[in-house]
Amino acid sequence: xxxxxxxxxxxxxxxxxxxRPGHASVYLCGATVQSVPHIGHVRSGVAFDILRNWLEAKGxxxxxxxxxxxxxxxxxxxxxxxxxxxxxxxxxxxxxFTWAYDQLGVRPPSLEPRATGHVTEMVDYxxxxxxxxHGYAADGNVYCSPTTIEGYGRISGQRLDELDQGxxxxxxxxxxxxxxxxxxxxxxxxxxxxxxxxxRPGWHxxxxxxxxxxxxxxFDIHGGGLxxxxxxxxxxxxxxxxxxxxxxRYWMHNGWVTMAGEKMSKSLxxxxxxxxxxxxxxxxxLRYYLGSAHYRSMLEYSEQTLAxxxxxxRRIEAFLxxxxxxxxxxWTERFAAAMDDDLGVPAALAExxxxxxxxxxxxxxxxxxxxxxxxxxxxxxxxxxxxxxQSDTWTAARNTSGGTDDAAGKALDTxxxxxxxxxxxARAAKDWATADEVRDRLAAAGIEITDTAxxxxxxxxxxxxxx
Numbered sequence: 001x002x003x004x005x006x007x008x009x010x011x012x013x014x015x016x017x018x019x020r021p022g023h024a025s026v027y028l029c030g031a032t033v034q035s036v037p038h039i040g041h042v043r044s045g046v047a048f049d050i051l052r053n054w055l056e057a058k059g060x061x062x063x064x065x066x067x068x069x070x071x072x073x074x075x076x077x078x079x080x081x082x083x084x085x086x087x088x089x090x091x092x093x094x095x096x097f098t099w100a101y102d103q104l105g106v107r108p109p110s111l112e113p114r115a116t117g118h119v120t121e122m123v124d125y126x127x128x129x130x131x132x133x134h135g136y137a138a139d140g141n142v143y144c145s146p147t148t149i150e151g152y153g154r155i156s157g158q159r160l161d162e163l164d165q166g167x168x169x170x171x172x173x174x175x176x177x178x179x180x181x182x183x184x185x186x187x188x189x190x191x192x193x194x195x196x197x198x199x200r201p202g203w204h205x206x207x208x209x210x211x212x213x214x215x216x217x218x219f220d221i222h223g224g225g226l227x228x229x230x231x232x233x234x235x236x237x238x239x240x241x242x243x244x245x246x247x248x249r250y251w252m253h254n255g256w257v258t259m260a261g262e263k264m265s266k267s268l269x270x271x272x273x274x275x276x277x278x279x280x281x282x283x284x285x286l287r288y289y290l291g292s293a294h295y296r297s298m299l300e301y302s303e304q305t306l307a308x309x310x311x312x313x314r315r316i317e318a319f320l321x322x323x324x325x326x327x328x329x330x331w332t333e334r335f336a337a338a339m340d341d342d343l344g345v346p347a348a349l350a351e352x353x354x355x356x357x358x359x360x361x362x363x364x365x366x367x368x369x370x371x372x373x374x375x376x377x378x379x380x381x382x383x384x385x386x387x388x389x390q391s392d393t394w395t396a397a398r399n400t401s402g403g404t405d406d407a408a409g410k411a412l413d414t415x416x417x418x419x420x421x422x423x424x425x426a427r428a429a430k431d432w433a434t435a436d437e438v439r440d441r442l443a444a445a446g447i448e449i450t451d452t453a454x455x456x457x458x459x460x461x462x463x464x465x466x467x
Contacts, residue, residue: 001340008251009155018220024060027211029224032069033093034078036273037100040257045106046287047254047295048223053384054339066109067210068094071116071200076189086190100274104287105386105393111214115206119192122201122209125243126181134242138172140184140197146177149238155251156230165231179235181205204235218246226253254295284394285310288387294346317389319356320375322363329376352381420456
């Protein structure tokens with residue numbers, strides 16, 4: 001069977017034929033590390049982790065890059081508002097994202113490049129674009145000209161005569177539709193030297209330079225959230241075309257997590273942080289919830305839908321518990337057909353639940369051999385989705401905090417929170433000895449503390465390297 005992917009650029013389902021036989025190259029737009037991650041942020045990580053699992057299951061060697069945007073207007077603004085250095089603000093929230101990915105069993109990428117580490121490549125990229133006649137420098141800024149680039153608008157459907165880049169006007173623009181690749185230095189802001197003057201990179205330039213440095217001028221798949229289609233992905237593709245690169249052969253976009261039909265965002269005041277949601281359900285249940293809808297669909301959040309997903313996961317887990325430890329075998333043909341149809345996870349999960357019902361029937365009839373056979377298939381299918389209850393990742397985390405009916409987890413959380421409050425008070429009083437004592441005692445008990453902008457968060461130390 002051939003994997004078919006919905007390509008956002010052509011708006012068609014296309015057979016996935018990798019550029020290099022036996023290999024697949026994927027670039028995922030990762031976090032702009034400006035705040036604590038919410039479940040809308042990590043849905044992308046879960047969706048493309050499932051893609052990676054399925055590509056590997058089909059025998060491909062996958063190079064998977066997920067970048068970190070660690071310099072950005074919002075990072076600078078929020079750091080200044082908090083009275084903290086921009087680099088410390090970015091590093092703090094990068095750790096928060098890594099913690100969230102780890103909690104949800106999202107495997108680390110093959111490489112996780114940071115924007116600030118690739119200014120040299122960005123300068124080279126701008127030089128190529130300028131030399132090709134598609135960019136220019138003015139007053140220390142460097143701009144790219146969409147009107148000179150063939151095919152502009154193919155990803156997002158934007159029309160040049162209606163184009164609004166949504167960015168503040170920089171000095172020296174020849175056309176308001178031009179977008180910024182490099183921003184001239186401003187007092188008090190970080191800057192790097194270039195032939196056109198000191199400054200810092202524009203968002204779109206960062207990804208074009210990093211993707212092509214590691215995956216080459218042409219690669220297989222570029223992914224990200226639906227909100228990135230314009231201007232970010234459209235302008236990435238434009239820069240690549242201007243520089244003479246083929247860039248991504250397939251474009252994939254995951255849907256938003258919404259509340260009351262609106263995209264989850266800080267501006268709407270309805271953000272649900274990952275640490276908070278993990279007080280309601282276990283990490284594996286949150287991952288199951290975020291990955292259960294089709295990746296291109298909108299996922300409407302409510303505590304009830306989250307609880308319903310957790311209940312569905314526990315039915316699968318309970319069956320495997322009844323059977324006991326079994327070896328993974330392989331998925332069913334129906335499961336494979338669903339996954340090959342643009343990662344049709346809802347249909348794939350229907351096959352899992354069908355197998356669970358059949359397995360429970362077999363157990364009731366005393367047919368253990370059939371139950372074991374089905375359990376091996378279920379484990380294989382759930383592993384593709386990253387939620388196999390008997391994997392090392394999730395068996396080690398079975399007793400972690402969270403879960404609305406997990407009395408022991410709630411009691412443990414209460415006790416640990418009291419210790420964390422004592423540590424916070426000690427640090428505020430500069431009583432470092434007491435703060436270190438609390439940290440060391442929790443660490444000795446296998447409890448990992450992550451300091452986030454929303455305060456310290458805890459988790460039981462687990463092994464997330466399941467593959």
